[in-house]
Amino acid sequence: MGHDGGVSGAKDLAFGSIAGSCAKVFEHPFDLCKVRLQSQPPDKALRYTGPWDCFKQTWTKEGVRGLYRGLSAPIVGAAAENACLFLVYNQCQRLITFAKGSDPSTPPQDKGLDELALAAAGAGAVASFILTPIELVKVKMQVTLLRAENLALLVNGSNPTSKPPRPDFSSLPGPIAILRQTIAKNGLRGLWLGHYGTLLRETGGSSAWFTTFEVVSRLFMRRREKAQGLERGSIGRSDLKAWELCVAGGCSGMAYNIVLFPADTIKSAIQTNAELRPDLAASHRASFLGTAKEIFAARGIKGLYAGCGITVARAAPSSAIIFLLYENLVRNFA
Template sequence: MEAALEALPLGESKSTTSPVIHAAKDIAFGSIAGICSKVFEHPFDLTKVRLQSQVLDATARFNGPIDCLVRTWQNEGIRGLYRGLPAPVVGAMVENATLFVSYTQLQNAIRWANGQPHTQDPTLPQLALAGGGAGAITSFLLTPVELVKCKMQVQMLAPGASAVSITSTPTGPTGAATLGAIKPQTLPGPISVLMSVIRNTGFRGLWLGQTGTLIRESGGGAAWFACKEFVSMQLIKRRAKSSGSELTRKDILLWESALSGACAGGVFNFSMFPADSVKSAMQTEEELRPRGKGAPPLTFLGTAKAMYKAQGIRGLYAGCGITVARSIPSSAIIFLIYDGLSRRFAS
């Protein structure tokens, strides 16, 4: 049953599928799975970022995830719950496509380094190593996307931000001003936010919080893939034993993909959450706690110490509950769609 750990898509044969076609499928299926999961989870991700961003504030804006969701809905409507969505949709496509492609190619590299044949199934530690490497690679593409996303998600919390703006209209011979129409305030979109970062800090500024993303994605990637493959293997072994038949990785059922993916999602987010909290605090400081010109640059360790000093370990896990809760179905969706498409379009 070691074949249950096989990393190829469902129903795909090592001997008949070219590396180029395999990589193309990883990119396409990973992108589709990422988009679907991100649309589902974005309101919860927005809540997480807003809770993380208030850890260093003297007074908390929200009392918890439910309060944040309700007040966002009341003050900003459905549009507010999906504020900043374009950036994470792009990020989800990049993240999942890169993850799955890198994951497969790193397994091949590990086999080559160990002198193992290409057909040999990787061990669980090797899968964890490949998953961690895939996460590390992905982190460098993901940090600029997450920077834009986080900044947009706290736009309405910035000092002076308001859901509406009131215009004044000069009237009469003296030009006395009277109140005009109340209209929605126009907030910067993702391109404007991106260009603002480049203008103010240069291209290097797009990687603010990279240390946190690297820790989260490398450690989380190892946990995510290893947990998914381990649970999948156990489910397949259990079914094989009860049926008395020989089953391999390609025989996994979609509900088994979803369940193992759900377990992986919970493990990923809980294990690496403090790193994500520090990253979010760093990426939203300019909007929520501007320090002015001449201030020393932000550091990952310095921000982590400040957050721990402010609220202890609780501050580093602000928003963890709702993040883990949404990551379970979100990760299940990713693997359900990825494995389902792999089976449907298997060569």
């Protein structure tokens, strides 16, 4: 991926893991709000009117610890996802180059965008199989407190004028407990609940992510060459400045999320049915298309894009961090 020469598979794994983990710490509160907005059952009144309302309610009721609820699973997920993405993306590029009989030493900026888009889609498809179980645990942790609140309201009734007590986080299940519960109830197959949504999002999103980064990076390279009167190809990615890498990474993050955001919304709704709609989850297994139709019928296109604004807003700096860290690790340690 983003380098002029080759990087070993082991270093791809290491660099991708470090970059993804660091970015996840920054973005997790935004992701939590996104998941809670996406998971609002279409057959019930809206709990949150928008991202800011979700953030305020979470902060008021749960504090800073609530905003980082479920962080452990995403940290593992981000490390695994980015390690897998960068590794498989580079290997897919090599495979395509081999199939075409091209020079294997050709740097990414000299390859066709169609090749890079195809390699990125392959990387996203592979990553989705690793990511689905990790995201399943994450989103369940992010909405378990909402389920506890719902049960309390049913049992005790509600007093809108009273300030809600701080939650007892020690009583909520952790990632290992949720993992065990899921396997005990649905077997290993249950860990891939909502996988179709993850597959769609990762395949199309990863293609947009890497390709957009490449396009913007090339614009900066050509701009520098023109300004300095250099021949085409004289400036490589290793010559780009930190702010240029951040801009390219920020654009790629926004492209990733805009492309197939409804698939992520549907996935989150399916994965949290057991917590937020236990009556429905007990009667039948939610399908991807069925859930999409239900959300659209209840809330229209706006429902399918619930949380999109806050996701795109956090994706820009998050992806900027990932690409900046990855490229600098490549420059200094590859």
